Amino acid sequence: MKEKTSIVLTGVGGEGVVTAANLLGKAAVKAKLNVFVSEIHGMAQRGGSVNCTVRIGNVFGPLIASGTADAILSSEPVETLRYIQYSNKNTKIITSITPIIPFTVSVGMEKYPDTSLVFKELSNYGELYKIDAVKIAQDSGSLVTKNIVLLGALAAFDILPFKSEVLLETIIENVPLKYREMNKKAFEGGLKAIKKNS
Amino acid sequence: MEILEDKPGKQILLLGNEAITRGALEAGIDVSTTYPGTPSSEIADTFSLIARSFTKQNKNPSFFFEYSTNEKVALEIAAAASISGLRSLTCMKHVGLNVASDAFMTYLYIGCKGGHIIVSADDPSCHSSQNEQDNRYFALFGGAPMLEPATPEEAKEMTRLGFEISEKLQSPILLRTTTRLNHIRGTVEYKKIQKPRGKGHFEKNPMLVTTPVIARARHPELLKMLDKAEQISEKSPFNKIIIVGKPKDWGIVTSGVSFNYVREIAEDLKLDVRILKLGMTHPLPRKMCENFIKSCKNIVIVEELEPILENQFKVMAFDFNADVKIFGKSTGHFSRLYEYNPDIVFDAFSKIFNIKNPIKKPVKSEIKLPSRPPTLCPGCPHRITYYAAKKAQPKGVIYPSDIGCYTLGREKPLEMADLLLCMGSNASTACGLAIATDQKIISFMGDSTFFHAAIPAIIDAAHHNHDVVITILDNRTTAMTGYQPHPGTDFDGMGRPAKRILVEEVVKGCGIEQVEVVKPNNVKETTEAFKRALEFKGPAVIVSRSPCILLENQAKRARGEKIFVYGVDQSKCKKCKICIAQFGCPAFYYGENENIFIDAQQCNGCGNCAVICPFGAISQKGEKR
Numbered sequence: 116m117k118e119k120t121s122i123v124l125t126g127v128g129g130e131g132v133v134t135a136a137n138l139l140g141k142a143a144v145k146a147k148l149n150v151f152v153s154e155i156h157g158m159a160q161r162g163g164s165v166n167c168t169v170r171i172g173n174v175f176g177p178l179i180a181s182g183t184a185d186a187i188l189s190s191e192p193v194e195t196l197r198y199i200q201y202s203n204k205n206t207k208i209i210t211s212i213t214p215i216i217p218f219t220v221s222v223g224m225e226k227y228p229d230t231s232l233v234f235k236e237l238s239n240y241g242e243l244y245k246i247d248a249v250k251i252a253q254d255s256g257s258l259v260t261k262n263i264v265l266l267g268a269l270a271a272f273d274i275l276p277f278k279s280e281v282l283l284e285t286i287i288e289n290v291p292l293k294y295r296e297m298n299k300k301a302f303e304g305g306l307k308a309i310k311k312n313s
Numbered sequence: 314m315e316i317l318e319d320k321p322g323k324q325i326l327l328l329g330n331e332a333i334t335r336g337a338l339e340a341g342i343d344v345s346t347t348y349p350g351t352p353s354s355e356i357a358d359t360f361s362l363i364a365r366s367f368t369k370q371n372k373n374p375s376f377f378f379e380y381s382t383n384e385k386v387a388l389e390i391a392a393a394a395s396i397s398g399l400r401s402l403t404c405m406k407h408v409g410l411n412v413a414s415d416a417f418m419t420y421l422y423i424g425c426k427g428g429h430i431i432v433s434a435d436d437p438s439c440h441s442s443q444n445e446q447d448n449r450y451f452a453l454f455g456g457a458p459m460l461e462p463a464t465p466e467e468a469k470e471m472t473r474l475g476f477e478i479s480e481k482l483q484s485p486i487l488l489r490t491t492t493r494l495n496h497i498r499g500t501v502e503y504k505k506i507q508k509p510r511g512k513g514h515f516e517k518n519p520m521l522v523t524t525p526v527i528a529r530a531r532h533p534e535l536l537k538m539l540d541k542a543e544q545i546s547e548k549s550p551f552n553k554i555i556i557v558g559k560p561k562d563w564g565i566v567t568s569g570v571s572f573n574y575v576r577e578i579a580e581d582l583k584l585d586v587r588i589l590k591l592g593m594t595h596p597l598p599r600k601m602c603e604n605f606i607k608s609c610k611n612i613v614i615v616e617e618l619e620p621i622l623e624n625q626f627k628v629m630a631f632d633f634n635a636d637v638k639i640f641g642k643s644t645g646h647f648s649r650l651y652e653y654n655p656d657i658v659f660d661a662f663s664k665i666f667n668i669k670n671p672i673k674k675p676v677k678s679e680i681k682l683p684s685r686p687p688t689l690c691p692g693c694p695h696r697i698t699y700y701a702a703k704k705a706q707p708k709g710v711i712y713p714s715d716i717g718c719y720t721l722g723r724e725k726p727l728e729m730a731d732l733l734l735c736m737g738s739n740a741s742t743a744c745g746l747a748i749a750t751d752q753k754i755i756s757f758m759g760d761s762t763f764f765h766a767a768i769p770a771i772i773d774a775a776h777h778n779h780d781v782v783i784t785i786l787d788n789r790t791t792a793m794t795g796y797q798p799h800p801g802t803d804f805d806g807m808g809r810p811a812k813r814i815l816v817e818e819v820v821k822g823c824g825i826e827q828v829e830v831v832k833p834n835n836v837k838e839t840t841e842a843f844k845r846a847l848e849f850k851g852p853a854v855i856v857s858r859s860p861c862i863l864l865e866n867q868a869k870r871a872r873g874e875k876i877f878v879y880g881v882d883q884s885k886c887k888k889c890k891i892c893i894a895q896f897g898c899p900a901f902y903y904g905e906n907e908n909i910f911i912d913a914q915q916c917n918g919c920g921n922c923a924v925i926c927p928f929g930a931i932s933q934k935g936e937k938r
Contacts, residue, residue, distance in 0.1 A: 116924065118682055127685065137326070137498065140326045140498050141326050143326075144324055144325065144500055145325045146322075149500065150326070150498075150500060150524050151497055151499050152498035152499075153328070153493070153496065153497045153498075154328075154496050154498070155440065155495070155496065163685045163686065163687050164685045169660070174577060175572075175574075175576045175577040176463075176464075176493075176497070176570065176573030176574060176577065176655075177497045177498075177499075178493070178573075178574070178654050178655055178670050180654075180655035180656055180659060181620055181656050181672055181673065181674070181675035181676075182672060182673050182675065182676070184654075193682050193683065195681065196678045196682060197682055198675055199676055199678055200675035200678070202676070211419065217683050217684065217685040218688055218899030218902075219683050219684055219685070219686065220683045220902075221899070221901065221902030221903065221912070222726075222894070222897060222899070222901060222902070222903075223893075223894075224725065225683040225684065226681075226683065227683050228680045228681070228682070228683075231624075232680060233680060236678060236679065236680055236839070248522060259358065268483040268782065295334075
């Protein structure tokens, strides 16, 4: 087992990025491991770019040094690239492929780059895994589970210092009874999407 | 509720702020007060959540909690409770302590009987603040014992044990935190929850009336208290030396979250150092520090913002002629600006210790990425008020702004925030601008801000007949910090019914004669009201009343009401772009051929765009999913 595990989670406010980071944190506590999670609140949150970090193991804080992330888990392509500084050649970059257009672009003040260029650039910096998280989430029952799809995808790799079952159990314990099946489906959907392609 | 579980030994992941609340519960908290402000809000919100859950069950929680009118009121209420022997906690963001500082400075002269913890949540890097002042200066300034946690677990323990220190010293203490402590989660171990005292008793004592004679008698007592505090600091478990490698003559001194970076990176770089980790940072444990200095030839000081430890260590080293080199801000290795992170500490250590930095220069994308700045939400009533005000007056009006969501009115296309200092400054700077210029002025503030700090400025405007238009955006909540109630709401922080104070009645009571209350979605009438206010010779106030759309929609859903989204009828749209380029609601977007659409996912159904469209091209399109 690795001594330290560092994961970056990114996306857009309201997409469950903070929730996903907390679930990783809770799973680590369940596995009796030392863990820190950083989140952002307040002004930075309103419709803005969200970035959380989770560190597990022999660590003393949640912040990650540049180029030292084990994985970047992202619910939006441009947001993945925004936090690319944490990546090294071995970093697993797991990103949802569906753009979320910022209002600066929709009202014509800025431009959203061609996603194929974004993906090409991402693959220069780490091991890129593209995932249709929106579709998998919708197939599982609701777009709301997009963050859980991404956690499932993360669990497909040998990165987390605990079994994927621990993460799934944590997720199940933290959602209302009636949404459990939907979240389980989403998690497994994300996991399978990676296993199938690798 | 998990935060209330009395299960000693339980391990749980808590936010730094939640850990502070838990620590207070474990210490038997009686009274908790606050004015909300990021990054401190969740401390009080957790108290509020607990209290409201009790109220719902028709029970009383074990403590009293309130969102006070402002930080000064919050501190004074809790001070009186602690003077009466109860345990109190007051939390606020760093700039809140500026507001409370008048009380703070003299409170330290008279002290308290029951423990009182004053939490300051500082914000290095100004993540959500107007400055990054270092409130450790307040501890030195006023003479307050100070604790600085590095992790959520330490925050809980410092709060819990802080009450004991406060009672031993009969002085309030400052728990100084930073965003990176408030908003990180870490494992916390529960200890037993103590029973609160419930009721205190105020004992009359002439020493509590700080007339000049008494103040002169109390100041030496304050200094004596600090001597006693230094003895506590010497023995405090929060001040400790940690050995990394096989240290010879290098030491590192650090406090707060900087310790986390130092501890880990010292190991990563295989340094041989003694780390003096200071948790009780005022007063410093002088003997411990002196011995530490004597054990080193080189000392690195790592602290965010101001060189407070650094300067004190230099003074100590000078006092006993120590042969030691001190690295830190004065040597240019660390900055007085912004929050630290691992990259900064790696870089500084590799230079100071002359080691190759294993962290490569961060890579940066070659592609220009679109920004996602915070903006007024789709359906925000502030946007339509801004729009209506702009319609009332040709260009050149100055728009003094204030602290809250409406600061976001500075963004394109509205660009209606021109000057901002602090809570309440919109109204007083408006008066100053009226004196200094011939320009027209329309200032903006929120309802919570009005109650917090703007009333004296409005009285000033009335008394001196300053020619200003002051707008109060009454959305019935403290939205930016997380929808806390305020004196203008009909319930309080414990979820109990509360007297609703009407903004316009207060304004009239302040002596303002030209007062109009408008509903901003009636754009024409709102614009007319602004015109009348601008024409009025003397101070005019407009209260624009419309609830925060997010809260309104939440309430609608709870009542089982439907929310309808709007859409653009392309056959009627003349592409005048008023909706997208002048009003600028973020739910609008350009599709093919510059056709304008509304994103149904983002639309909150306020319908204001349908009101402003000159061609009637926008209408309700169906239910929001």
